[in-house]
Amino acid sequence: MNADFTAEELAFQAEVREFLANEFPAELKQKVDKRIRLSKDEIVGWQKILYKKGWMAPNWPKEYGGTGWTPTQKYIFSTEMGLVGAPEPTPFGVTMVAPVIMAYGTEEQKQRFLPDILESNVWWCQGYSEPNAGSDLASLKTMAVRDGDDYIVNGNKTWNTYGQYADWIFCLVRTDNSVKKQEGISFLLIDMKSPGITLKPIVLLDGHAEVNEVFFDDVRVPAANLIGEENKGWTYAKVLLTHERTNIAGVPRGKRRLASLKRIAAETDDGFGGTMADNADFKAQLAEVEIELQALEYAELRTLAALSVGKAPGPESSILKIVGTELAQKMDEMTVELAGYNCLPFVPEQFEEGFEGEQMGPGSSAAAALSYFNNRKLSIFGGSNEVQRNIISKAVLGL
Amino acid sequence: MDFSYSEEQQMLQESVQKFVMQKYDFYTRDDIIKSEAGYSAENWTMFAELGWLTVPFTEEDGGFGGKAVDLMVMMEEFGKGMLVEPYLSCAIMGGTLIADLGSEEQKGALIPQIMEGAMITAVAYAEQGSRFNPNNVKTSAVAAGDEVVLNGAKTAVLGAPNAQTIIVSARESGAATDADGISLFLVDANAAGVSIKPYTTIDGRKAGEVTLADVRVPATARLGAAGGAAATLAAVIDRATLAVAAEAVGAMDSLLTKTVEYSKTRKQFGTAIGTFQALQHRMADMFIQCQLARSIVVRAAMILDSDEDAVSKARAVSSAKSKVGKAIRLVGQEAVQIHGGIGVTDELDVGHLFKRVTALDLMFGNAEYHLQRFASL
Numbered sequence: 001m002n003a004d005f006t007a008e009e010l011a012f013q014a015e016v017r018e019f020l021a022n023e024f025p026a027e028l029k030q031k032v033d034k035r036i037r038l039s040k041d042e043i044v045g046w047q048k049i050l051y052k053k054g055w056m057a058p059n060w061p062k063e064y065g066g067t068g069w070t071p072t073q074k075y076i077f078s079t080e081m082g083l084v085g086a087p088e089p090t091p092f093g094v095t096m097v098a099p100v101i102m103a104y105g106t107e108e109q110k111q112r113f114l115p116d117i118l119e120s121n122v123w124w125c126q127g128y129s130e131p132n133a134g135s136d137l138a139s140l141k142t143m144a145v146r147d148g149d150d151y152i153v154n155g156n157k158t159w160n161t162y163g164q165y166a167d168w169i170f171c172l173v174r175t176d177n178s179v180k181k182q183e184g185i186s187f188l189l190i191d192m193k194s195p196g197i198t199l200k201p202i203v204l205l206d207g208h209a210e211v212n213e214v215f216f217d218d219v220r221v222p223a224a225n226l227i228g229e230e231n232k233g234w235t236y237a238k239v240l241l242t243h244e245r246t247n248i249a250g251v252p253r254g255k256r257r258l259a260s261l262k263r264i265a266a267e268t269d270d271g272f273g274g275t276m277a278d279n280a281d282f283k284a285q286l287a288e289v290e291i292e293l294q295a296l297e298y299a300e301l302r303t304l305a306a307l308s309v310g311k312a313p314g315p316e317s318s319i320l321k322i323v324g325t326e327l328a329q330k331m332d333e334m335t336v337e338l339a340g341y342n343c344l345p346f347v348p349e350q351f352e353e354g355f356e357g358e359q360m361g362p363g364s365s366a367a368a369a370l371s372y373f374n375n376r377k378l379s380i381f382g383g384s385n386e387v388q389r390n391i392i393s394k395a396v397l398g399l
Numbered sequence: 400m401d402f403s404y405s406e407e408q409q410m411l412q413e414s415v416q417k418f419v420m421q422k423y424d425f426y427t428r429d430d431i432i433k434s435e436a437g438y439s440a441e442n443w444t445m446f447a448e449l450g451w452l453t454v455p456f457t458e459e460d461g462g463f464g465g466k467a468v469d470l471m472v473m474m475e476e477f478g479k480g481m482l483v484e485p486y487l488s489c490a491i492m493g494g495t496l497i498a499d500l501g502s503e504e505q506k507g508a509l510i511p512q513i514m515e516g517a518m519i520t521a522v523a524y525a526e527q528g529s530r531f532n533p534n535n536v537k538t539s540a541v542a543a544g545d546e547v548v549l550n551g552a553k554t555a556v557l558g559a560p561n562a563q564t565i566i567v568s569a570r571e572s573g574a575a576t577d578a579d580g581i582s583l584f585l586v587d588a589n590a591a592g593v594s595i596k597p598y599t600t601i602d603g604r605k606a607g608e609v610t611l612a613d614v615r616v617p618a619t620a621r622l623g624a625a626g627g628a629a630a631t632l633a634a635v636i637d638r639a640t641l642a643v644a645a646e647a648v649g650a651m652d653s654l655l656t657k658t659v660e661y662s663k664t665r666k667q668f669g670t671a672i673g674t675f676q677a678l679q680h681r682m683a684d685m686f687i688q689c690q691l692a693r694s695i696v697v698r699a700a701m702i703l704d705s706d707e708d709a710v711s712k713a714r715a716v717s718s719a720k721s722k723v724g725k726a727i728r729l730v731g732q733e734a735v736q737i738h739g740g741i742g743v744t745d746e747l748d749v750g751h752l753f754k755r756v757t758a759l760d761l762m763f764g765n766a767e768y769h770l771q772r773f774a775s776l
Binding site for chain 1: 599753765
């Protein structure tokens with residue numbers, strides 16, 4: 001038993017580190033450190049740098065312009081990215097819709113959509129959840145009715161992340177009402193410029209509208225945008241949902257945050273002449289988080305080792321999702337604790353691009369509560385942690 | 400043994416309940432937060448007319464009685480409505496400091512005005528670096544003839560942007576964390592050298608960062624003896640701590656009620672999510688924490704109203720605030736989680752209740768701080 005990287009893997013790690021040191025823009029790193037939201041242009045710009053290096057699509061096969069990396073290489077890559085705070089490419093195109101197009105799309109669809117995803121020319125968003133179809137996604141009601149060469153789409157989607165930036169949306173739509181709910185769903189690609197689509201921003205507790213409700217009112221969609229067969233969409237979506245997602249546990253990001261918590265603790269007065277780094281309770285909390293991260297990291301490595309010898313990713317990834325998100329939320333709580341009264345001001349605009357006023361509070365302390373509020377979503381989205389526990393109960397424990 | 404409210408307390412509770420139900424719905428509150436003042440002057444006048452602003456004061460001072468249990472009754476109901484008016488900062492903190500430390504002249508000049516709603520006060524005690532220790536005071540007070548010159552910076556001053564009088568803690572002698580040497584001064588918010596950087600808090604109140612640059616106040620603006628304010632300041636902060644703990648009990652009650660209601664109406668997988676045992680048990684745990692929080696707050700209020708010594712009172716407050724802080728995290732987080740995505744939005748009251756209780760956990764020291772204070776007393 002060993003957890004060492006091979007010589008080739010170590011060389012690869014060095015290459016990734018060198019690339020990030022040279023190519024991850026200092027300006028972006030600064031913004032990430034100051035918790036300022038990146039603009040669309042900045043995100044796209046960074047993705048184009050990754051593309052130029054050939055590293056935009058670690059999860060794609062080589063034939064489509066992917067890296068062809070082993071699971072361990074992907075792990076090293078996302079670890080190094082996380083450690084320096086480099087944002088992963090937005091998942092909707094490269095991680096979510098692209099694998100479905102590759103697996104079930106026509107040759108024409110592949111040529112039409114994949115290169116633009118790889119080059120970050122087109123921004124994708126996701127149209128899955130609906131107001132009454134959350135954890136029970138299969139009960140979705142957005143209808144697509146065939147009309148000649150088109151579908152006519154009516155309904156609404158919600159929790160649509162960054163739809164305001166998006167050029168295209170991939171949707172699950174109902175094409176048959178007469179069968180079992182999972183069997184009447186199709187996978188449809190829709191141009192966001194189509195007449196009849198409107199977006200309603202949803203402001204979250206941190207004061208920012210990063211998600212939207214999307215309304216479809218008699219939207220005409222060419223039938224050529226259907227992926228695979230009609231009424232097979234649920235199967236495709238499930239493949240997507242269980243598709244290997246690297247870095248689901250967020251260990252590197254967690255390590256980076258832990259280091260930052262330790263640094264902030266050392267800079268935070270305890271009010272009695274010392275700092276929070278000497279506070280026994282806070283030290284115990286830091287230790288607990290560090291230990292959880294170690295356990296999580298090895299749980300992830302063990303999953304990775306199984307993948308490397310060709311085993312399919314199993315429901316064990318639910319462990320990584322649950323523990324990773326709960327740990328991130330715990331660190332948000334600790335950030336709030338350190339910030340103390342400095343997290344009371346509600347000034348979300350100071351973490352937006354272009355804010356020119358005077359910053360509230362030292363460092364990023366005024367962002368602490370905002371992150372704590374916003375990150376409550378982590379245990380809700382991407383399959384809520386309740387759904388993940390159901391998966392473990394059923395698929396792993398056989399209950 | 401009898402834990403029931405007196406007739407007067409019941410009437411107080413009912414009148415606040417009525418106000419919150421009829422005049423303080425979620426959207427009205429939102430409009431108030433977005434208004435320039437950030438509180439409703441109309442409501443404030445009504446509070447005065449209904450006698451609510453007299454509740455923190457003793458009968459000798461012309462008030463309702465000044466009992467902690469009365470404050471608890473009110474604050475719990477205010478918590479359900481997520482009140483943004485400066486009741487805590489002005490009536491409870493400012494008012495009680497003046498009542499407990501002020502000369503007859505100071506009391507006569509200010510307390511009737513506070514009770515009539517004509518004077519809003521705020522208390523500036525925290526500083527960058529003081530964290531939750533009110534004895535950590537770097538703001539200086541230097542006597543100059545008949546005047547005192549104040550210099551320093553105060554943080555997280557609740558209600559500062561609306562206050563006419565700010566009560567400022569400043570050090571006249573001693574080292575940075577000594578209890579001895581701290582005085583309190585009545586400072587006109589418009590005095591030369593006072594600047595206030597206003598902001599809205601995460602839970603919708605108005606607060607400000609207050610800077611004092613060579614602010615000259617007459618020596619008669621000092622509350623109590625020179626350098627001797629620490630013990631009273633600590634006791635008043637403890638009283639305010641009990642008040643926010645009671646406010647949190649009310650807010651958590653709303654979170655629980657709304658979550659249970661939602662779980663009965665929200666359908667997934669063909670059934671109300673409240674039928675899932677996994678969620679039922681979590682709501683049962685929320686209920687348990689709400690009950691324990693309420694119980695320990697009742698205990699602390701009764702001890703504050705008793706003849707027990709200052710240490711016992713401080714311990715009772717810290718035990719309540721620590722327990723309530725832990726309950727806040729569980730109840731707040733579970734309420735959001737069980738609501739799902741809608742719980743994280745700005746559109747629903749649940750998220751705002753969550754923000755309010757999060758701020759209440761921090762106010763005057765979070766759960767961890769009070770646990771350590773309890774252990775050290």
